[in-house]
Amino acid sequence: MNFDRNTWRFDCQPTLTDSQVLDFCREGYLFLHGVVPQQINEKTCAYLEGRLPPHPGWLPPGWSAQDIERVRQSHEPSTIFLEDWFIEHVLLNEHLAGAMRSLLGAHVGLPVLASHHATECPQGPQGWHHDADHLFGPELEFLEVFYFPQDTPAELGPTEIAPGTHIGHHSRDIDAPGLLAAGPAGTLGIHHQSILHRRGASTATGMRHMLKYNYWRTTPPVKDWLDEPGFDPATANYGGHNQARFAAHMFYWLHGKGDAYRIIGGQAWPWRSDQQIGPSYGYGRTQGYLPDWRRNNPDGYAR
Ligand SMILES: [Fe+2]
Helix, strand or coil: CCEECCCCCCECEEEEEHHHHHHHHHHHHEEEEECCCCHHHHHHHHCCCCCCCCCCCCCCCCCHHHHHHHHHHHCCCCCHHHHHHHHHHHHHCHHHCCCHHHHHHHHCEEECCCCEECCCEEECCCCEECCCCCCCCCCEEEEEEECCCEEEEECCCEEEEEHHHHCCCCCCCCCCEEEEEECCEEEEEEECCCEEEEEEEEEEEEEECCCEEEEECCCCCCCCCCCCCCCCCCCCCCCCCCCCHHHHHHHHCCCHHHHHHEEECCCCCCCCCCCCCCCCCCCCCCCEEECCCCCCCCEEEEE
């Protein structure tokens, strides 16, 4: 692990394989259950509840002790990023860092803004939504993380996501279930910021803390995650109709080949079926169409 406090970036070895990177392109999320040590989870709750005094390891230029208190007591307590224990065990968490490095490239930019979602349970479910300022496209310039510092079973209303909805606008009935990010204290979720999600319904009594923040790409995409023996991009699973073309475009972009991506439609690559007797036609084409990320065209393709 190479952490530079001055540039606020880190670097480490990538840990995801070809299939895991493609899974992220297709599904839009990755959950890491209970990976933050319990002592750090307890410290985080104490900090968020004002029971632990701040001990910033450094101050942003021009900040005073008053600024620390003002920000710490707000709904965006980003001062927690100045605590050495939080940097080491949460921001640079060994399980999370390798995944971030795989998806965002070398010298990953660390978060600068924390959002504290404190919910007094029980509560009804939130409506399904794409967050403000979401963007649909093949680029993966940043990733959003949520951190649950207390045990967060389904009863405590963990975040609920709809897998695969990060590639375009989706609406979903409030009664329709999704995938709950339930888990023990110290669970981290990584997701594409554009994914459809909500705060799940809670039936238990008590306070649910959740911190949300973003990691940033600072280098152009290049394929340097783990090579997976036997992985073949010509026959890999990019998802179903109206999905595969977008997931494959993102996967190409992550290889640094976004501009070279072209598709020819129908049953051609990246579409595939387990029942076909040979690989799909159309892989590696340099002439053809792009997926219509802006959804301006009825057939879903753009030139
Ligand atoms: Fe949201």
